[in-house]
Amino acid sequence: MATRLYLSNDTSARAAGADQLAEAWSLDPEIQMTRTSSRGALFLEPLVERDGPNGRLLWPLATPDDLARIKAGLGGIEISEVPFLTRQQRAVFAQFGMAEPLSLGNYRATHGWRGIERAAGLSPEGIIAEMKVSGLRGRGGAAFPVWQKWDIARRTHAECKYVVANADEGDAGTYCDRMIMEGEPFRLIAGMLICAKAIGADRGYIYCRWEYPAAAATMQAAIDACERRGLLALDGKPFQLEVFRGAGSYVCGEETALLSSLEGGRGMVKVRPPYPAVAGLYGKPTIVSNVLTFATVTEIFSRGAAWHASLGTARSKGTVALQLSGRIKQPGLVEIPFGASLREVIEQFGGGMADGAQLKAVQVGGPLGSLFPASQLDIKLCYDEFHEAGAVLGHGGIVVFDHETDMVELARHYMTFTADESCGKCAPCRIGSMRGRELLERIDNGQGTAADLALIADLGDTMKATSLCAHGARGPYPVLTAIEHFGDEFQQRLQAKSGHI
């Protein structure tokens, strides 16, 4: 009898060599290969699994030569031997690593449709009341209470309304939306359907960034599968769902820019109000929410709002999906209730620093987040504590930099990114990021002066106070926190000290 092996089909598993394994073993008649979602323990990829007496047996970092060992059942470890996984409290990602992403049968068998089935029996008001109890706040970065947004859209009268999944996961260091779309696409669809029922929408879009080709293809295949089974329907009426591809613009992750792009135009930010919940796509009421938000909605209706509200801290309910990367031993996806400290996460899940590396700075919340030095890692991972510290949790990206990192070069890199990706709508961001980049280039090249450093601080304050959206308003944060915590490095690079005079 053939042995069934499981191997992730996730982009990161493939980038780490999963396809080479599948190809090398494809001709072996004794092997039946099932491609699954990823467990998110990315430091173990490519990870080969097979069924064992106590659940799956794992062969981490497998190479083609490992086949004989795996077939003989030798050397596999149990999940209970991987603390990175056992210490997590997974809800949204509970099934990751187990099933085929596009198997509706698997999804149903693991109670994936329970959420939408429960929501189907509720009125729109009832759905929104559940959302209010759950305390869910948007997971894309803005952390706005989801029920409020839905309620505004529900109350706004219009002949058509839209539900849009923001799959423009542009924050560097984040990948949980990609994992959801590639790993459990039906979960996103179910969450969007629940939202559509609550607000009375009959059309939805998944705005997927260009950089995620596999996610877009999987979502499209999942939509097709649902359509074939008649699952894309609300109260007997069809719900039209479409994948829309972006074209490489970071600012399109901002909701008004995203909608401009979805309409086919330049991805320019618009002044709010009106908010999209009142006048969004083509001027109609539109809910734009992050992929993880919709995926969490599915779980809330499956397990109940009280379950969600029982996790986390006073004002950050539920679980947080942290995405660890950089110079640590164990990069990967960590889902735990809000409230753990940054240090605990890096040490317990990240497994500490990579060999020979010493921690220098940690960036939380993507390119619009802040840098934390080693002395400030006791901050709790929740919206409020980050807000008080002037930082953002953003989409949950945690990037660890080591002692070799040149902070001036890094600051220059950040400002180059802000300038490259500015949509150009407002002057503080368009011009400020350009001047900021020039100033940092000058300092990086050893030609800067103390006045340049002062000017960067001034420029940062202006951008923070006057930019139209978070791109300009938060763009200076990594640079300003780099200067705040690693000021000596900037001082040493200035003209007078580098001997250029």
Place this chain on the structure above:
Amino acid sequence: MSDARQRPSSQETARDSLPTGQRTDLTDQQQSVARVIHSWHMPSDKPNILKALLSLQEQVGYVPLESIPAIAEALGVTESDIAGVLTYYPDLHTHQRGRHLIRVCLGEACVANRAIRLLAELTDELRIGLGGTTIDGQITLERVYCLGNCGVGPTVMVDDMIYGRMTGAALRSLLKRCQSCSQGPAN
């Protein structure tokens, strides 16, 4: 775009006037562009410029500047509407790029894992800068801000394939493969 909604019939007129078959006075590329434009079935009230340009690029490899008037006419929008969208998005291209496309991820997670050093090795090896194409037209080098592969970075994308845990040596062998195979997807 509001223009288009007022005169939806112009789209039909434009389509009718487009060449349906092969015309000898057009180059291959012009013929492909014409074929793609002719195949569009945009609802006349909501022409989607970005979607149209992406579909053209997918089939022709890029959006030739000369095709702007025909696209504008087909969609019932102005040429400046098209130019505006075309110049906004980093992944819409107006020129033919190299046969192979190498993109180095410069997201922070990859930067933390020395992606900038990898990029420097590449620019030295290929003797081109970011956005440049080698003199033989084989390789175009670009940067990308995050491919969502942060857990197994640094990341390099070659054509449609994403490679993780990149080292200088792995990169050089990828390069050799690119340079040795003359056949491949023309982007």
